[in-house]
Amino acid sequence: MTFAAPYAVRPLGPQLDTLLDALPLGLALLDSEGRLINCNEAFVLSVGCDLQRGSPLPPTMVIPADRAGLRTAIADALQGATLPVELRVRIAARPAEPLVVTMTAPPPGVRATLLVAVRDVREQLRLEQQVAQATKMQAIGQLAGGVAHDFNNILTANQGLVEQLLARRAPGDADYDDLEQVRINNRRGADLVHQLLAFARQQTLRLQRVDVRDVIEHLVPLLRRLIGEDIELTLSLAPDAGPIRVDPGQLEQVIVNLAVNARDAMPGGGTLEIVTHAVPADAVAALGHRVMPPADYVAILVCDSGTGIPRELAAKIFEPFFTTKDVGKGTGLGLSTVYGIVKQSGGFVFNAPGPAAGTIFSLYFPRAEDDGASTEPPPPPPPAAADPRGARVLLVEDDRAVRLVLRRALERGGVVVTEAIDALAALPLIEDASIAIDVLVTDVMMPGMDGPELIARARALRPGLPVVLMSGYAEPPQRAAVADHATMFLAKPFGAAALLTAVTTAVRR
Known part of the structure; x- marks a missing residue:
């Protein structure tokens, strides 16, 4: 190793010097006055400036903003502060590459007061930033998913009301075009919510x-x-x-x-x-x-x-x-x-x-396992005719506005509706053998008990009960339950025709 000037004290043997120079970790020894006794090549390369034995570490080796902190840390360590002392500094020669400086007691037998180690933490910082960014995106996604769920309930209610109003009017009526524009705006809102759900990773994917x-x-x-x-x-x-x-x-x-x-x-x-x-x-x-x-x-x-x-x-x-x-x-x-x-x-x-x-x-x-399976999607099932007249539906939805709109849509399609405000209210109705239920139509996310749990309880009492599961979003556990239990799945917002078709298909299955 090369220094600007020699220093007489060499407490380390030549073999140990060679060993230290081979280490990737930068190490230096300071005496009781904070003067440099010795250091290895990795330390010289890390700090990026000339070092002189017998002199303190030059304050100019770090950027001006970090000089006072480094000076104080060395002084505290020399004056008996609890060791180790650690701080993060930015080297003047490479301010974008921070180093962690650790000061501790030297090994026994080494004639020095302080052992200073420096290590490059760029990779650690990079990993910390990636983890922090992923955590931040997950939090934003959870927020976006919750907002999207609430908006989907609002859009479902609005869509149902507009469809009912349009059904009472004919093209050319004074407010027909206005109602049609409301429906278009509702669809635009649904598209935005769909994108929010995509970001929140709460779409129902067909893998x-x-x-x-x-x-x-x-x-x-x-x-x-x-x-x-x-x-x-x-x-x-x-x-x-x-x-x-x-x-x-x-x-x-x-x-x-x-x-x-x-x-x-x-x-x-x-x-x-x-x-x-x-x-x-x-x-x-x-x-x-x-x-x-x-x-x-x-x-x-x-x-x-x-x-x-x-x-x-x-x-x-x-x-x-x-x-x-x-x-x-x-x-x-x-x-x-x-x-x-x-x-x-x-x-x-x-x-x-x-x-x-x-x-x-x-x-x-x-990469998917190469099992020889076809990459072609299966053909879609033929659509069922939307003629569910006479079907008896138990409707479970905790949002009052959505429940009202869905009930009206079902009843206009000739469906006999029994409603419950949530899963806990629905269970006694399912347990009552005198109440005929052809299809259970339930939301996924509800207070007290969610839709998949309700389905499991309902099918324990009424095996094979057809189900239509509807939701503004589905968290991963619920999404698995959809695949296991739901005869049909409806993503909000949806219209009366989609609901009636789902009920008809569920009955036929």
């Missing part, structure tokens, strides 16, 4: 085993129309990337949203490239995304040559309603929808600057 190359190639004509003639679309799709399990429609939505985002970042034209490839488990660590566990993944990269994303905004772009566009030119839900769909599908999404310009969005989905 299938698909080949990403097939999905992207199918989208090419639509993508070319969306991005326009000034932007060149190029594809590099690996034929052996492997299948993934996703909702194909939702994966298409992800690709379209990213393409539209890229288009808006290239108002003067440019290049949009979509790349797919396999990522084996042993290559995951090299990606640098510590939140990704080792596994086999299929990567989808969407790269543009646009204006790029400012570094200070990169952590915010997936938040709902965050947008850099002018007022009225975007909802701020496009990228948050991408985030929610990818996360709900078990994947990961990251953004980074392009090599020269623009942005790269990297999506990683767990």
Whole structure:
């Protein structure tokens, strides 16, 4: 090791010197006055400045804002403060790369007062930031999901009322067009709520085993129309990337949203490239995304040559309603929808600057087991005729406005309705053998007892009871219950026709 000037005291033997120089951890020894006795090469490289034995550590080795803190910490440690003493500093030569300085007592037999260790915490900070960002996004998602659930109840009630009012009027009536506009506005609100649910990872996905190359190639004509003639679309799709399990429609939505985002970042034209490839488990660590566990993944990269994303905004772009566009030119839900769909599908999404310009969005989905199963979706069942007249329905809904609208819709369709304000109120009705029930129509989220638990209790009393389960959203445990118990599932908001069709289908099954 090389210093600006020699220092006579060398309490360590040459073999120990050699050993310390081989360590990646920066170590230094100080005497009782805080003067440098010795240090290894890693310490010199870490602090990035000349050091002189027999002199205190130079205050200029850290940025001005951290000098007083370092000076105080060393003084406290030398004056008998409880050891170890630890603080985080920024080195003047590399202020963006913080170091943790730890001061402790030297090992027995070493003629020194203080042992100072420095370690690079960039990777630790990066992991902390990734975990904090994931926690923040999860909290925002829970909030968004709750808001979306409440709005879906409001939209369901509004849609039912508007449909009932329209049924009493004919085109050309004074307020017919106004009511039709209310229905259109209600649909727009439902679309926004749908995007919130996507971000909150509370959609009901129809997962299938698909080949990403097939999905992207199918989208090419639509993508070319969306991005326009000034932007060149190029594809590099690996034929052996492997299948993934996703909702194909939702994966298409992800690709379209990213393409539209890229288009808006290239108002003067440019290049949009979509790349797919396999990522084996042993290559995951090299990606640098510590939140990704080792596994086999299929990567989808969407790269543009646009204006790029400012570094200070990169952590915010997936938040709902965050947008850099002018007022009225975007909802701020496009990228948050991408985030929610990818996360709900078990994947990961990251953004980074392009090599020269623009942005790269990297999506990683767990590779599906190659079991030889068909990647084609099953054919949809034929729709049932909406003629449920005479069916006897137990309607369980805790929102009074929604319950009123649904009851009216069912009764207008010829259904005999018994209603309960929640699951606890419904149980005595189910236990009463004198009350005929052909179909149980119940909400998922209710106070006291949720819909899936009610279904389990009801089918214990009435085996095979047909069920229509409706909800503004479903948390993961409820979503599993939907698959296990529900004959039919209705996502709010829905209209009278969808409700009557679901009841008819449930009875027939």
